[in-house]
Amino acid sequence: MFRTTTGWVVSPTDLVDTLECDHRSALKTALAARLPGAPAPEPVDALVAHHGLAHEHAELDRLRALFGDIAHIDDPHPDDASLAKAAAATTDAMAAGVPVIYQGSFHHRLDHDGTRPVAFHGRADFLIRSDLDPATGRARTPAPEAWTYEPWDTKLARRPGPGAVLQLAAYAHALTVATGRTPQHMHLRTGDDHTHTLPTADFTPILHTITRRLLTRLDTEPALPTPTWG
Known part of the structure; x- marks a missing residue:
């Protein structure tokens, strides 16, 4: 999560x-809003x-090896122009x-009733x-009547967890927004191949449901959450 202009x-x-x-979501929002005292998350384990x-x-x-040349999209910078160019x-x-x-x-505006613009x-x-x-x-064979693109993700886990599936669903929705066609399937390649x-x-x-919950949070003033311990 970050902010652009x-x-x-x-x-x-x-x-x-x-x-x-x-x-955790509230802490990440506070960090993205650069609130004083917002803690940075621990780095991902290097191994x-x-x-x-x-x-x-x-x-x-x-x-x-199967398909030959593959289109590789460069990682965009966190600004509107670069995000739009990569999309x-x-x-x-x-x-x-x-x-x-x-x-x-992918980069598109999220529709919601709030007053603060939010993009994906x-x-x-x-x-x-x-x-x-x-x-x-x-x-x-047989070939689909109308093909589209489907999202494929790789994870080290040996079975699809809720988070990995939600990420795939987000990519599938982004494909729908970008192409006007909803992919029928989404795929996860796990650590056991x-x-x-x-x-x-x-x-x-x-x-x-989760998107609406996040948008509701972002439509309020960012704040550090009250500790749930101690």
């Missing part, structure tokens, strides 16, 4: 914070980060019909055409 920008991680712990990146890169290498590059890659997009970037920004590990089989690199395929429609309601 036009308002708040939230990410899938912020949605996960809202799902898992209101206290865990290393293995997570290695798992992601192994999947990237596997997909590149436009992702949309252009989808319009060109490339098989796989790595680090596809997220970067999916992979966006893969739904008419292609990522296990073989070949076209699916197993692919978990989930129906998007099953998780859209909880995504909307």
Whole structure:
């Protein structure tokens, strides 16, 4: 979560914070608002980060071996122009019909009744055409009547946790906003190299519920939460 000159920008991680712990979400909001005394979160364990990146890169290498060149969207800077540019590059890659997009970037305004502008920004590990089989690199048979892109994420965990599924649902919704077509499925590649395929429609309601909860928080003045211990 951060602020630009036009308002708040939230990410899938912020949605996960809202799902898992209101206290943590409030602390992150206070930090993004630069409130005095807001604590910074502890850095991610270096070993865990290393293995997570290695798992992601192994999947990237596997997909590149199957499909050849893969569109790679550069990481944008945290400002409106850079976020919009990365999102436009992702949309252009989808319009060109490339098989796989790595680090596809999304940026769009979130609709809500509040007075403070809030935008969504997220970067999916992979966006893969739904008419292609990522296990073989070949076209699916029978081919879908109208293909779109579907989000694929990589996690070290061996089973899909609620946070990982919520992140995928956020990417699926962002794809709907960007293309006008809702992906039927979303996919998680876990640390045991197993692919978990989930129906998007099953998780859209909880995504909307959590998004509304976060937007309600952001429409109030940021404040440090009252400690829940001691």
